[in-house]
Structures are given as structure tokens and as C-alpha cells.
Amino acid sequence: MPRIAVDVMGGDYAPDEVLQGCILASKEIKSTLVLVGNEAVIRQKLKDTTYDSSKIEIVDAQDCITMEDHPVSAIRSKKESSMVVGLNLVKDKKVDGLVSAGNSGALLAGGTLIVGRIKGVERPALAPIIPTKTGNTLLIDCGANMDAKPSYLTQFARMGTVYMEECMGIKNPKVGLINVGTEEEKGNSLTKEAFKLLKEDDKVNFIGNIEAREIPAGHADVLVCDAFVGNVVLKFMEGFGMWVFSMLKTEFKRNFITKLAAALIMKGIKNIKQKFDYASKGGAPLLGVNGLVVKTHGNSKREQIYATILQTEQFIEDQLVEKIASKFS
Amino acid sequence: MPRIAVDVMGGDYAPDEVLQGCILASKEIKSTLVLVGNEAVIRQKLKDTTYDSSKIEIVDAQDCITMEDHPVSAIRSKKESSMVVGLNLVKDKKVDGLVSAGNSGALLAGGTLIVGRIKGVERPALAPIIPTKTGNTLLIDCGANMDAKPSYLTQFARMGTVYMEECMGIKNPKVGLINVGTEEEKGNSLTKEAFKLLKEDDKVNFIGNIEAREIPAGHADVLVCDAFVGNVVLKFMEGFGMWVFSMLKTEFKRNFITKLAAALIMKGIKNIKQKFDYASKGGAPLLGVNGLVVKTHGNSKREQIYATILQTEQFIEDQLVEKIASKFS
Known part of the structure; x- marks a missing residue:
């Protein structure tokens, strides 16, 4: 089964709306969701929510990249942020994709710096x-x-x-x-x-x-x-x-x-x-990166997080990253 | 009294709609309109139209720059076109402004090449x-x-x-x-x-x-x-x-x-x-040129030609070109 990481601490309405979007999506997808963020906060927020715990994991990340952070410096210095931890999960193939509503510039920089480019692609x-x-x-x-x-x-x-x-x-x-x-x-x-x-x-x-x-x-x-x-x-x-x-x-x-x-x-x-x-249209993939990274609007609420997770599962099934790579090999 | 030249042969609906716009405007403006284009065609078109002939002059121009012409070559080679003749009237201060719905690229090139830039302005x-x-x-x-x-x-x-x-x-x-x-x-x-x-x-x-x-x-x-x-x-x-x-x-x-x-x-x-x-909003002036050149939409009909002529008269009254020049002196 595919595994999709979600940057729970990224976005204007994080973590509440991101978490609610995850819960909604978990009911419809085959994938396991890997919630990346402050574990104590996540557990506290999910305390009174019913969800299928077999489809949700939590990976602790104590730090958080804010919308005001400088993209490249944040990626380099905030190693424990939910975004960087999520990107490393993609890089290490521990998940099949990452969804984030966080700082766009940082996600773009991190896609290239951490996950890396597909061979032959100059710029994602x-x-x-x-x-x-x-x-x-x-x-x-x-x-x-x-x-x-x-x-x-x-x-x-x-x-x-x-x-x-x-x-x-x-x-x-x-x-x-x-x-x-x-x-x-x-x-x-x-x-x-x-x-x-x-x-x-x-x-x-x-x-x-x-x-x-x-x-x-x-x-x-x-x-x-x-x-x-x-x-x-x-x-x-x-x-x-x-x-x-x-x-x-x-x-x-x-x-x-x-x-x-x-x-x-x-x-x-x-x-x-x-x-x-x-x-309802979900997010936008960062194409050209050697792993699936999907950006959704900074002001995403649960509906958009939900739509983006479903879309990400579809990208995984369609083998989007692999098929792009095959065009550059 | 100010004098405004109009490129009668420029635009998708030239010369008919341009001429009708001129007639409409001539009833409301103080300026004299100088219709630049094929004189025989203009006279034929205006034959059955009533207008105040003291406010309308015709300057003959046998050629015409089309929408498909290459801008710079057209300005350089079509010396007898209505646009080039009109731009020369501006340059020689025989009129206080030119209105054209013709080939945008050509008008922009002609503004610089024929009328010239205001001293100190790098690019109009x-x-x-x-x-x-x-x-x-x-x-x-x-x-x-x-x-x-x-x-x-x-x-x-x-x-x-x-x-x-x-x-x-x-x-x-x-x-x-x-x-x-x-x-x-x-x-x-x-x-x-x-x-x-x-x-x-x-x-x-x-x-x-x-x-x-x-x-x-x-x-x-x-x-x-x-x-x-x-x-x-x-x-x-x-x-x-x-x-x-x-x-x-x-x-x-x-x-x-x-x-x-x-x-x-x-x-x-x-x-x-x-x-x-x-x-109803008229056209757009080419700012930075050492004379008044006003571009109106290629698909202008009489209403827009009319509005652009009134606007051009206003630019003349407001001394737009002179006041821009004073900021660069």
C-alpha cells in the first residue's frame, strides 16, 4: 500500500484544518497517511476524533517552517521542521509522496535540495x-x-x-x-x-x-x-x-x-x-523532482487538503514521477 | 486651437468606423481633426455625411501599414503610409497629437524612430x-x-x-x-x-x-x-x-x-x-515620446475612436508631454 506524508504544521490553518483534511481523506484512500509534525500537538488534537488508526501514523517533527522564513535558509537550518522531515521521508523512499500547504519557496527549494532532481531535468x-x-x-x-x-x-x-x-x-x-x-x-x-x-x-x-x-x-x-x-x-x-x-x-x-x-x-x-x-481541484505537483512533492494553497482548509491527498494517491497510482523520469533517460 | 491627426487607415474597422468616430468627436471638441489617409477614399466615404468642414482637414497618404506588417520594416519602408505621415506631422509639430488604431508594434517603433524620445527617457x-x-x-x-x-x-x-x-x-x-x-x-x-x-x-x-x-x-x-x-x-x-x-x-x-x-x-x-x-475609456498614450501619440485598440469601433480623440484633446490641454519632459530635464 502507498504511503503519503502530510506536513501537518504547514499552512495558514495548520495544524487543525490540515489534520481534519487528513481524517477526511483517510476514509477514502487506500494509502497510509504519515502525519509529520509535533507529535504531542497532533495526539492532543486527534484525541476526540474517531479515525482508522491502522491508516494513520505519526512522525514527530518538533520544529516548523513559517510563511515568513527565508526559503533556502529555513530548509538548511530547520532540520527538525515538519517540512524538512517530510521531504527526507520522500528522499529515503519511506513514503511515496508528500503534501504540504506550507511556505512555497521553502518547499520548492527543499524539493531540489533534499529530494533532488530527476536526472536530465535542469529545473523542477x-x-x-x-x-x-x-x-x-x-x-x-x-x-x-x-x-x-x-x-x-x-x-x-x-x-x-x-x-x-x-x-x-x-x-x-x-x-x-x-x-x-x-x-x-x-x-x-x-x-x-x-x-x-x-x-x-x-x-x-x-x-x-x-x-x-x-x-x-x-x-x-x-x-x-x-x-x-x-x-x-x-x-x-x-x-x-x-x-x-x-x-x-x-x-x-x-x-x-x-x-x-x-x-x-x-x-x-x-x-x-x-x-x-x-x-476541490487539489494542489500542484513539483514536477522534475525525483520523488512526489505536492504543494497545496497556503490558505487550504480541510476540503483542499482532502482533495490534494486524493490527488496525490492518484499521482502515485499513475506513476507520474517514474514516467517523467523515463522521458529524460 | 489644437490639431489632432487621426490615422484613418489603421485598425480592424478602418477606414469606416475610424471616420465615423472622427465625425462624432468633431462635434464635441475644440481641436481641428486632421484625417490622414487615402484622400479619394476619405472624400468618397464622407460624401453623404454632414460635418463641420471647418474642423476637419484631410492629409493624403496613399499607403497603409497592415496588422501583418513587420513593425520596424514597415515604418522604414512605407513612407507614404497613413501612420508614418501622421507620425511625421507630430514630429514636425504640424499637429499636437496623433491617434491610431493601427499595428501596435509599428506605432511603438515609429514613435521612437520618427517622433523621437524625450531627452533622458531610455524607452517610451x-x-x-x-x-x-x-x-x-x-x-x-x-x-x-x-x-x-x-x-x-x-x-x-x-x-x-x-x-x-x-x-x-x-x-x-x-x-x-x-x-x-x-x-x-x-x-x-x-x-x-x-x-x-x-x-x-x-x-x-x-x-x-x-x-x-x-x-x-x-x-x-x-x-x-x-x-x-x-x-x-x-x-x-x-x-x-x-x-x-x-x-x-x-x-x-x-x-x-x-x-x-x-x-x-x-x-x-x-x-x-x-x-x-x-x-469608453479611450486609448493609451505612448509615454516618453517627444510628442503625443495615442494608441487605441485594433478592434476599435466609432465609440472608442471618439473616446480616444476626446482623451487626446484632454492630454493636450493637460500638457502631458511637456510635463513629462520637465521631470527628465
Whole structure:
């Protein structure tokens, strides 16, 4: 049976919501959950909770990396933190994957420094799924590589292709490059050079540049970009979406008539909101690392922790890491 | 009286919609409009239209830069194009400003190559206004500088400050740097270095990094970034907004009940849509050029051409170019 470690002390709502997410997930998964964190605190919190103890283990980790810690220094100095202990469990193959809602920068740094890269991968990348008209698109990289080289982007394309093929069941996934125009010569020096490399890579079904306006159309299954651009797209989508829904709420609450309208269209609004329900979509794997490390949103509550654990079990079954490694061997 | 040139042959709906926008604007402005384009075509199109001929002149330009033309080569080779003729009118001070919906790259290149930069400005930048919770924010740069240097960003901050102060009446505008985190050490090499420069610039009210999630909140009056990131934010906002509204439309059209809801909330939806009505907001000036060049959306119809001409007259009255120049002297 697979074993999944969870960084119980990482995230804005740790440890309570993380633990509740674990309990929820333990009822549905085959894997054993390895809760990594302060054992006394965990035992105290779980005291009044009923759960299947055969599916839950605890690994003690007295320290904790906070959201304010400097990523690399924290990984290097906080050896007893739940995150570092969890990453070492992955490295030592004592678990098949790690889920963390903790400090993103630290997790990314730790993925590379502790677990290590897959041979042939220059830089691991964080790859969340974003909703689009046609379904879902993988946005890679959203985390690690702020100053990317063109070759990184082609590697992201390969890793993203494996993900969409193996985990999302998409045959020959279409790969697009986020750019400022559709023509080959458009862009900054990074995208111009990456375009050339992607065009020549026969391991990737490259469909060309995708302008930001066309991202929601979902023409591509995998969108590659440097982490700065990926972060801007991901976070702006979140912030802009919240703003639009808050404006709608204001309009619906205006008076009796608009409140009636709200009641009549409630289901429709829920349909739309569901598309942007990040909590139900789980987290994002750090692809290119020689072990499974899955990052979930810092503000994750139990539902998202639960979804991310289920997703992680799926990644293990799909042998995501092994299949990426096979593309670089 | 001011004189405003309009590139009649530029844009997806040129010349018809551009001409209609000019006629509409001519009824409200004090300026004389100088229509630059194929004179025979213009006269033919205006034949059955009533307008105040004392406020409209025509300058013949037989050629035309298309949306597909390579920017720099087009500016260099198509000397008789409406855009190049219009830019030369600005350069020779025969007009006080130029409005164009034509090939963006060509207009940006032409602004620098023909009109020239303000002394001290390294790179002109395209600066549109985007809607935010608190009102409007200037997004600079959105066009010209795909591979920016840190010093460009501080210059954008200064130019944006002048714009918001002089044209939007905002005292001591707050300047933010689009970044992937709020802390000073976050970002790519460009933003890390730009942060240091902005912090030290006493001509700019720098409030720090703004994460993409916070862009809609409108904490900053001026948001600086390189043109790649600016383009991604601007275009993604457009595409994502259109998608959300199209989903709403689908839900409202579902059945009798939802159609009733639509009727009851119609006004509210219009209120929201108005915030994103780019047509009414006009265009974006190319700041840093030693003359007034205003770009409006390639798909502009008469309303947006009209709005951009009125906005351009306002820029002339506000002496936008002169006031930017005074900050660099």
C-alpha cells in the first residue's frame, strides 16, 4: 500500500484544518497517511476524533517552517521542521509522496535540495491546473524559476505532456507557449528562443504561441511560461475572479427585486463558481523532482487538503514521477 | 486651437468606423481633426455625411501599414503610409497629437524612430488604464519593452506619476511594482533590482510590490512592469472577463426562470460591465515620446475612436508631454 506524508504544521490553518483534511481523506484512500509534525500537538488534537488508526501514523517533527522564513535558509537550518522531515521521508523512499500547504519557496527549494532532481531535468517546476472553457489546462511553471532559460521551458513542456497524458488521460496533449502575440517572432528574448526549441522538439505537440487573451479559451492542454508569468496569470485569475463575484454579490443584494433575481439564478451562479473552486481541484505537483512533492494553497482548509491527498494517491497510482523520469533517460 | 491627426487607415474597422468616430468627436471638441489617409477614399466615404468642414482637414497618404506588417520594416519602408505621415506631422509639430488604431508594434517603433524620445527617457512605454475596485490604475508598460532593464521601470514610474497627477487629478500617486510576493527580496532579477531603485527614487511615491492577486484591489495608482507582464495582465483581464460574462449569459439563457432573473438583475450586470467597457475609456498614450501619440485598440469601433480623440484633446490641454519632459530635464 502507498504511503503519503502530510506536513501537518504547514499552512495558514495548520495544524487543525490540515489534520481534519487528513481524517477526511483517510476514509477514502487506500494509502497510509504519515502525519509529520509535533507529535504531542497532533495526539492532543486527534484525541476526540474517531479515525482508522491502522491508516494513520505519526512522525514527530518538533520544529516548523513559517510563511515568513527565508526559503533556502529555513530548509538548511530547520532540520527538525515538519517540512524538512517530510521531504527526507520522500528522499529515503519511506513514503511515496508528500503534501504540504506550507511556505512555497521553502518547499520548492527543499524539493531540489533534499529530494533532488530527476536526472536530465535542469529545473523542477510547479504545475497547477487552471480552469478553461474546454476543461483544464496545466500551467507550468508557477513557482520555482523566476529567471528561466529557454531550455527550461522545453523541459516544462515535456513534463507537462507526461502529466496531462498519464494523469488526465489526454492523448497527445497540445502545448502552447504564453506570449504577447501568435507569430513566431513575437515576445521577449526568452519566448523567442523557447519557440524555436519547442518547434523542433518531437517529444512535444507544440501548437505555438498563446496570447493571454486566449488562455481561457483552452486551446492548449499545457501552457508553458517562466514562473514569474505563471504566478501573475494564476494569482491574477484568482484575484480578478473574486472581484467579479464580489461585484455580482453587491448587485444581487441591492434590493428586493435583485434579491429575487439572485434566488432564481442561484444554481447558475453556483455552476460558474464551481469552475473556479480551487479547493476541490487539489494542489500542484513539483514536477522534475525525483520523488512526489505536492504543494497545496497556503490558505487550504480541510476540503483542499482532502482533495490534494486524493490527488496525490492518484499521482502515485499513475506513476507520474517514474514516467517523467523515463522521458529524460 | 489644437490639431489632432487621426490615422484613418489603421485598425480592424478602418477606414469606416475610424471616420465615423472622427465625425462624432468633431462635434464635441475644440481641436481641428486632421484625417490622414487615402484622400479619394476619405472624400468618397464622407460624401453623404454632414460635418463641420471647418474642423476637419484631410492629409493624403496613399499607403497603409497592415496588422501583418513587420513593425520596424514597415515604418522604414512605407513612407507614404497613413501612420508614418501622421507620425511625421507630430514630429514636425504640424499637429499636437496623433491617434491610431493601427499595428501596435509599428506605432511603438515609429514613435521612437520618427517622433523621437524625450531627452533622458531610455524607452517610451505604452500606458493604458485598467479598472480596479477603487477606480482606475495606470498599467505601464504594456507595449514596447519586452526585455526591460530595471532603470526603465523607474522611468515608467516617473512618467506614470505625471500622467496620474496631471491627467487624472490624483495627488502624489501611489506606485506599485507588479511582483510575485510583497517582500523586497521576491521576484525575478528585473523586479528585485527595480525595487531597490524605486525605493530610492524621491520623485516617486513607491508603495512596494503588488502581487497579481491584489491588482484588482487598486492599492496603487500606477503599476509598473515590463511590457511582457503588462501585456499578459491587460490581455488576460480582457479574455477572462469576456469568458465570465459569456458563462453568465449562458446561465441566464437556460430557461424561463433564469431569463426572468436576467431581466430583474439586468441593471446590475450593466453596472459591472460598464467597469470593463474599454471602448469608453479611450486609448493609451505612448509615454516618453517627444510628442503625443495615442494608441487605441485594433478592434476599435466609432465609440472608442471618439473616446480616444476626446482623451487626446484632454492630454493636450493637460500638457502631458511637456510635463513629462520637465521631470527628465
